[in-house]
Amino acid sequence: MKKMLVFMGLVGATQIVLAANPEPPLLLTPLSSPALSSTSPVSFTWSNSKGASKYRLIVSTTSDFSGYNQKTKSCRNKIVCFTTTVTTPSYTLSNLKSMLQPDNNYFWRVESINSQGSTSTSSIAGFAFGNLAKPIDAKYTIVALPNITAVKTDLPSVEQGKTIKISATLDAALPTTGSYAVKVDYGNGLVSLAGSSLDSSVTITPAKSANYTIGIYDDKNVLKSNKMTGNFEVTAPIPANVPPVLNLISSSDISKVGVNKVYTVILSATDDNGDLRQINMDWSDGSTDSVNVEDGQNLSLTHIYTAVSSPTWKATAVDYFDALSNVISQAVTVTAPVVVTPPAVTVTPPTTPTTPAVVTPPRFVAIDSTGQSITTARDWKCTTDTETNLMWELKTDDGGLHDKDWTYSWFEPDRDKNGYDPKYPTVDYKGYQYNGTCRGSLCNTYDFVTTTNLQELCGATDWRLPTKKELEDLISCSDAKSRTLRDNEPGDICTGKPKSPTIDSVYFPLTKGDWYWTSSTYTPIINSSDSTSTIKVSGSITTTTTTTVSIIDINPPKKPATSPILRIDYDSAWTVVFYDGSSHAANKGSAARVRLVRDTK
Numbered sequence: 387m388k389k390m391l392v393f394m395g396l397v398g399a400t401q402i403v404l405a406a407n408p409e410p411p412l413l414l415t416p417l418s419s420p421a422l423s424s425t426s427p428v429s430f431t432w433s434n435s436k437g438a439s440k441y442r443l444i445v446s447t448t449s450d451f452s453g454y455n456q457k458t459k460s461c462r463n464k465i466v467c468f469t470t471t472v473t474t475p476s477y478t479l480s481n482l483k484s485m486l487q488p489d490n491n492y493f494w495r496v497e498s499i500n501s502q503g504s505t506s507t508s509s510i511a512g513f514a515f516g517n518l519a520k521p522i523d524a525k526y527t528i529v530a531l532p533n534i535t536a537v538k539t540d541l542p543s544v545e546q547g548k549t550i551k552i553s554a555t556l557d558a559a560l561p562t563t564g565s566y567a568v569k570v571d572y573g574n575g576l577v578s579l580a581g582s583s584l585d586s587s588v589t590i591t592p593a594k595s596a597n598y599t600i601g602i603y604d605d606k607n608v609l610k611s612n613k614m615t616g617n618f619e620v621t622a623p624i625p626a627n628v629p630p631v632l633n634l635i636s637s638s639d640i641s642k643v644g645v646n647k648v649y650t651v652i653l654s655a656t657d658d659n660g661d662l663r664q665i666n667m668d669w670s671d672g673s674t675d676s677v678n679v680e681d682g683q684n685l686s687l688t689h690i691y692t693a694v695s696s697p698t699w700k701a702t703a704v705d706y707f708d709a710l711s712n713v714i715s716q717a718v719t720v721t722a723p724v725v726v727t728p729p730a731v732t733v734t735p736p737t738t739p740t741t742p743a744v745v746t747p748p749r750f751v752a753i754d755s756t757g758q759s760i761t762t763a764r765d766w767k768c769t770t771d772t773e774t775n776l777m778w779e780l781k782t783d784d785g786g787l788h789d790k791d792w793t794y795s796w797f798e799p800d801r802d803k804n805g806y807d808p809k810y811p812t813v814d815y816k817g818y819q820y821n822g823t824c825r826g827s828l829c830n831t832y833d834f835v836t837t838t839n840l841q842e843l844c845g846a847t848d849w850r851l852p853t854k855k856e857l858e859d860l861i862s863c864s865d866a867k868s869r870t871l872r873d874n875e876p877g878d879i880c881t882g883k884p885k886s887p888t889i890d891s892v893y894f895p896l897t898k899g900d901w902y903w904t905s906s907t908y909t910p911i912i913n914s915s916d917s918t919s920t921i922k923v924s925g926s927i928t929t930t931t932t933t934t935v936s937i938i939d940i941n942p943p944k945k946p947a948t949s950p951i952l953r954i955d956y957d958s959a960w961t962v963v964f965y966d967g968s969s970h971a972a973n974k975g976s977a978a979r980v981r982l983v984r985d986t987k
Contacts, residue, residue: 408437408498410506411475412609418527421514424488428479428515430496432508433612435475438498442505443477444469445485445494449510449526471499488516493526509608531566532558534614537600543619544592550618551589552579554600559583565605572598572618576607595619629709630657632665632702634716635684642719645694646785648825649718651687655679655703655711663706670697679703690785691720723783749773750893757845768844769893770986774859776852779843779982781896787826787837790896795821796903796959796974797830805907805959813957815907817974831903831980838982851905852983854960854969860981861888861967871969874909876960880967888967894981899965901978908958908971 412433416422430443444454446467453466461467468485470477479485486492492515496508512526536555544550552570560566560583568586569576573596579586595618602611635652643649653665660681667675669689679685691697697718703711753768754760770777781790797817798804804815822829827837831851839847858871858879867882880888886899958971961978972978 406437406500407504407506408439408500409435411435411438411441411496411498411508412611413494413496413508413511413528415528416511416513417530418512418522419514421516421518424486424516428486429476430479430494431476432496433475435498435506437500438506439501440471440473440499441475442469442471442497442499443494444497445479445492447490447492449493449512449523451493451495486515489519490515491519491522529561529564529566529610531602531611532556532560533612534568534600534602537598537614537616539616539618541618543621546593546620546623547591549589549591551587552598552600552616552618553581553585553587554579554614556584556586556602560602566602566610568600569603569607570598570600572596576603592618592620625659627661627705627707627709628658630655630662630703630705630711632711632714634714640716640718642721643691644721644783644785645723646690646692647783647789647791648785649689649691651689651699651701651716652684653687653701653714654682654684656681657703657705659705661706663704665701665703667699667701669699671695691718693720694722695720747772750890752893753777753844755844771859774856775985775987776856777844777846777984777986778860778894779838779849780894781981783896785825787834787841788843789825790898790979792824792979793822793829793977794824794827794834794903794980795819795830795977797832798905799832803905805909815957817957817959821975822977834980835982843982846984849982849984851903851980854904854906854962856983857902857904857962857981858969860890860894861962861964862890863888863967868967873906876968876970878966878968884967886966887964889964897964897981898979899963901961901963901970901972901976903978903980904960904962906960908960 414431414433415429422428430445432441435441442459444451444461444467446453446461448466451467453461453463454469455462459469461469464485465487491512493510493512495510497505498508499505510526511528512522514522533556534554535557538553540551540553552572554568554570556568560568568579570579570588571577572590572592573594574590577588577590579588579600581587597615597617599613599615601609601613604610632653632655635654636650637652640649640651651667655662655665662679662681664676664678665685665687667677667687667689669675669691671691671693673689675687675689677685677687687701689699697720698715699718700713700715702713749772751759751770751772752761752766753770754765755767756765757768759770760766766780768777768780779788782788783790795818797819799816801815804817806815807813817830817832819828819830819833824834827833835849835851838849843849855873861868861879863880863882864885865880865882867884868880869878871877871879887897888899889897891897957974959974960969961972962969
C-alpha cells in the first residue's frame with residue numbers, strides 16, 4: 387500500500403510540473419493620472435495572457451491588498467476591497483457607490499488563471515477616484531504606451547549564414563520619458579529594434595528557424611505592452627554552382643565530310659551539381675541544335691552541310707542555372723560529291739572496205755534514269771551486265787536513298803523467300819527491321835527494295851536483292867586468280883591477293899570494299915549417320931551420340947571495313963565481300979551494304 391501511495395504521489399507531482407503557469411497579464415487602464423471622475427463607470431483593461439482561460443480582478447484601498455484573502459480568493463469588506471472573475475481581459479465597474487468611495491486612491495492587480503487552476507499575477511497599479519487623496523507612488527503608475535500593430539520579416543526564409551530583417555509597427559510614438567524600447571526575442575534573448583518612432587527593425591543572422599515575439603519593454607526588460615508573434619525559416623546553405631564540363635567522344639575523323647552527307651559528332655557532358663540541362667551546337671552554317679541530355683550520357687548530334695564550305699562548329703553545355711561549360715570546336719572541310727562518268731564506247735571502223743573489223747561490245751552498259759543506255763555522265767543511274775542480262779543499281783555519294791555509305795539489316799517477311807523451315811517453326815527467319823544506318827528507308831533490305839521500286843529507279847519497279855550466285859558473278863579479281871563457289875559454299879572466289887574492291891570500278895564506281903547482302907538464306911550442309919556425326923564450327927569438332935548436323939566452316943574475310951556478326955544457324959543469309967572477293971554467311975541482324983538487281987529479259 388505504501389509503495390502505491392508513493393507512486394501516485396509521483397504521478398501527481400509530475401502532473402503539477404507539466405501544468406505550466408499562464409502568462410501574467412499586463413495592466414493597461416486605469417492610469418495613475420489624471421484622477422477618475424467619481425460619477426462615471428471605471429473601465430479596467432489588461433492584456434490577453436497566453437495560456438489563460440479566465441482572469442481575477444482585485445481592487446483594494448491598500449497597496450498590500452490587506453483586505454484580500456489569498457486562500458479563499460475573496461475580500462473581507464467590500465469597502466476595503468472587491469474582486470471579480472471574468473473570461474475577457476476587461477471589466478467595467480458601474481455600481482460605484484457599493485465598491486468605490488470618492489476621493490480615495492485605489493490599487494489593482496489581475497491574476498490570469500489557466501484551465502488547471504494555475505495562476506500568474508500582474509504588477510500593481512494605482513489610480514485616484516475623485517480628488518487625489520495623496521500622491522501615488524511612482525512604482526504603481528502605468529505609463530500610456532503605444533500598441534504594436536504589425537510585425538514581419540523581409541524574407542519568409544533565409545539561407546544559413548545570411549541575414550534577415552525583423553520589423554515592427556506601432557500605432558503611436560514611444561513616450562519621451564522613461565526608458566522603453568521595442569525588443570524581439572527569437573531564441574537568443576531580447577534584442578532591441580532601432581528606427582523611427584512608429585517603425586523599427588533589426589537585422590540578425592539566425593542559426594536556425596524560430597518563432598519570435600516582439601513587445602515594448604522597460605530598462606529592466608519587463609514587458610509593458612501587448613506582444614505580437616511571427617516566424618521565419620532557416621535553410622541549409624546552397625552549394626556554389628559549378629558549370630558543366632563538355633567532352634568530345636567521337637573517335638572517327640570529323641574534320642571532313644561530303645556535301646549532303648550525314649555528319650555525326652558524339653559529345654558527353656558532366657555536372658558536379660547534378661543540374662545539367664542541355665548541349666547546344668552551332669553548326670556555323672546558320673543552323674543550331676539544343677538537345678536535353680543527362681549527366682554522362684553520350685549524345686550523337688547529326689547535321690548535313692549542303693554546300694562546299696569550311697565551317698567551324700562550336701558546342702557548349704549549359705545547366706539549369708545557365709552556367710556554360712567549356713567550348714569544343716572543330717573546323718570541317720565540306721567537299722563536293724564525287725562525280726562518276728561512264729566510259730565512252732568506241733567502235734573501231736573496218737580496216738578495209740571488204741573485211742570489216744570484229745567489234746567486241748563491252749560487257750557493261752551505262753543506263754540513265756529512264757532505262758536507256760548512255761555514253762556520257764548525263765543521268766547515269768544503273769549498269770547493265772550484257773552477259774547475264776541483269777541491270778544493277780548504281781551507288782551515289784549525295785546522301786540520298788542510294789548512297790554508298792548506307793547499311794541495312796536483312797529482312798524478308800515472306801516465308802517463301804526467307805528460308806523458313808517447317809521443321810523448326812519457332813525460329814524467326816524473317817530477320818531484323820532496324821539494324822542499319824541510312825536515309826530514305828527503314829534501313830532493312832525489304833524496305834529498301836520497296837522504296838526503290840516506288841521510286842522507279844531507271845524506269846523499273848521490279849528491283850530485288852541479288853542471289854548469292856548473281857552477286858558473286860560481279861567479283862573481278864585483279865590478279866585473275868579465282869575459282870567458282872557452289873550454291874551453298876562459303877570461301878574465297880579470288881584465290882590470290884587482289885586489289886580492293888574486287889569489282890569493275892569503272893562501271894560500278896563508289897563500291898565499298900565491304901559486305902553486301904544477297905537474297906539467299908544460309909542453308910546448313912547436313913551430313914548424317916546412323917550413330918554419330920560431327921559439327922565443324924570454326925575449326926572445332928563436337929561429337930554427339932545422335933544424328934546431328936555438320937555445318938561447313940565459315941571463314942571471315944581478312945580485313946572487312948565493318949564485319950557483320952558471323953553466326954552459323956538458320957537465321958543467317960549469304961553475303962559477298964568486295965574487299966577480297968569472298969562469300970560468307972552472316973546473322974540477318976548484322977548491318978551490311980546492298981546493291982539491288984533486276985532482270986532485263
